Amino acid sequence: MPVDIMALADVLRQAAKQEILPRFRRLGAHEVRAKSEATDLVTEADEQAERYIKAEVAKFAPDALFIGEESVAADASLLNRLADAELAVIVDPVDGTFNFAAGVPAFGVMASVVYKGEAIAGIIYDPMGDDWVMAEKGGGAFLRRPDGDAVRLATAAAKPLEATYGMASAAYFYAEQRLQLLTNLAKLRFFASYRCSAQEYRILAGGHVDFVLYNKLMPWDHVGGSLIVQEAGGHVAKLDGSPYRPHEFEGGLLAASNKETWDMLKREILG
Structure with a gap:
């Protein structure tokens, strides 16, 4: 190191x-x-x-x-x-x-x-x-x-969509995209936002929520947290499914407790 x-x-x-x-x-x-x-x-x-x-x-x-x-x-x-x-x-x-x-x-x-x-x-x-x-x-x-x-630390096991909950920030989604996202998030058990990626990544890595979702990619907010989630067993990728790299600042990010949950959220929430 x-x-x-x-x-x-x-x-x-x-x-x-x-x-x-x-x-x-x-x-x-x-x-x-x-x-x-x-x-x-x-x-x-x-x-x-x-x-x-x-x-x-x-x-x-x-x-x-x-x-x-x-x-x-x-x-x-x-x-x-x-x-x-x-x-x-x-x-x-x-x-x-x-x-x-x-x-x-x-x-x-x-x-x-x-x-x-x-x-x-x-x-x-x-x-x-x-x-x-x-x-x-x-x-x-x-x-x-x-x-x-x-x-x-270990992330949570997969759940059905209606039992899934997590943290979603809609602040940097706009217009119809934001409206559609908020509508789709209503399919979940619940979602919230702490306005603090530090605490949100911590609870995801600890198995307390199933996902975190962001549309603003600044490296100080996500590089460390995304690695921690992956090392705890989670799956992290940009919203289009491509890998997240520290020098990429656009494309949004979805971190989930496992690949099955990531795929479900991509299909049902992001569309």
């Missing part, structure tokens, strides 16, 4: 303790700003946590391309370098910023490692629960706690 994954996991935890949690429910109005729209937010916690993580990653992976959500907001050309980078570390310092800014305890810190164009590690740290969900390619997915305790 070209990056020390446990060292990276600890960096995420320390960033949360130093820069994120002290600001939770304590943000001033001047510490929250809108980016592309009113619900697309950045806070002082996002920016300071990413600065901390970037500086620490440089100590043990100095040759890695660092792709952070806030770094890309400042320099969009960084994304163009991902496809050709031999080694990259991708970070979302606060995934679920809308929730964080609203005082809702559903957010996370995400990181992934990409080597020669392939995701080889993913980490999702939950600051509220003080634990990680993580995976290395070929090594399974685990819930790990600071005391060293580790539990192997």
Whole structure:
């Protein structure tokens, strides 16, 4: 492994303790700003946590391309370098910023490692629960706690359509496509959205829901989580069925607990 994954996991935890949690429910109005729209937010916690993580990653992976959500907001050309980078570390310092800014305890810190164009590690740290969900390619997915305790994760078994439930974000589907999607989702037992891919990937990998569905593909939101789900036994692909690669930013993503469920959702929900 070209990056020390446990060292990276600890960096995420320390960033949360130093820069994120002290600001939770304590943000001033001047510490929250809108980016592309009113619900697309950045806070002082996002920016300071990413600065901390970037500086620490440089100590043990100095040759890695660092792709952070806030770094890309400042320099969009960084994304163009991902496809050709031999080694990259991708970070979302606060995934679920809308929730964080609203005082809702559903957010996370995400990181992934990409080597020669392939995701080889993913980490999702939950600051509220003080634990990680993580995976290395070929090594399974685990819930790990600071005391060293580790539990192997496994996705759920297939269910009939009417008993299936999961997480679906319709925010980036538009017009007739959005209307059709929401109509088809009514066939399921239920669906919801936490507005936080960190928490949604965690519960899918842990066997608590059957799928997650997105139409916006930014690498900090999906590279680590999709690898974790696959290592837990799930099936992940773009909406057209093609493989998802870290440098692809269009095409939507469906991650399901197994291939049978993926195929059923593709047929019945996506059409």
